[in-house]
Amino acid sequence: MASKDKVLELLESNKETYISGEVIASSLGLSRNAIWKAINELRKAGYEIDAISNKGYKLKEGNDILSEAGIISYLDSSYKSKYKGSNLIRIYDVANSTNRIAKEMAIAGAAHGTVVIANEQTEGRGRKDHSFYSPKGGLYLSIILRPEFLKTLLPDEITIQTGTAVCDSIEALAGVRPTLKPINDLFINDKKICGILTEAGTEFETGDIQWIVVGIGINYDSDISAFPSDIKNIATSLFSPNQATITRNQLAAEIIQKIVV
């Protein structure tokens, strides 16, 4: 893991307190100079970091940048130990389609619970081979599930369970419960806020399911007024642009631990 990611992990898991450069350096086994460089790299990447002499560094509230360390910091302890240092969370600023990437990873053997997340998709896909408009402002994630961990292998049931998990997560964190319109759409005030696409891969000879990918596309703080005219009147977003009261990392963590069982 790069020094900057190690520093980020430490800052994310100590969001309430300042940590001195010295403590960061000694707990990560890095030099003070390496910490200083890492802090600068994080600032360049958009993280706002408070620095007070004699106290140290602290992430400012309201940073909303997707990161593995940020997601892990919000997971419950059993999930923290599963995901920490595991390489099971892949973050992309721009992906073609997180489902496509997750499917390729599943075929290559990626483990149950592997997550692919992007801020933007250039070839987002929906059900029935429709495209799924996926600009910045959304939260696009796909989770690989392996059949031996699942109670049902019926794709429609998995889609509904996933939708329920997303409704529960949004309600827990944002205080509003979307309505699940079976089988794969979530609505708030009769407008679509999230779509789900479940895909499965089977073994050619036996037809046995080898992997499942659940893909979730949420309009998080999307600028709906800039959506194409055919969907702008039927779509809504959880928050207005830059008005989110939670972070993407928080919502992603909540969804992951409700789906990966």
Ligand SMILES: O=C(O)CCCC[C@@H]1SC[C@@H]2NC(=O)N[C@@H]21
């Ligand atoms: O509304 C639908 O028909 C389902 C949309 C599913 C979109 C999500 S976004 C993350 C994942 N990657 C994709 O390409 N599609 C799913």
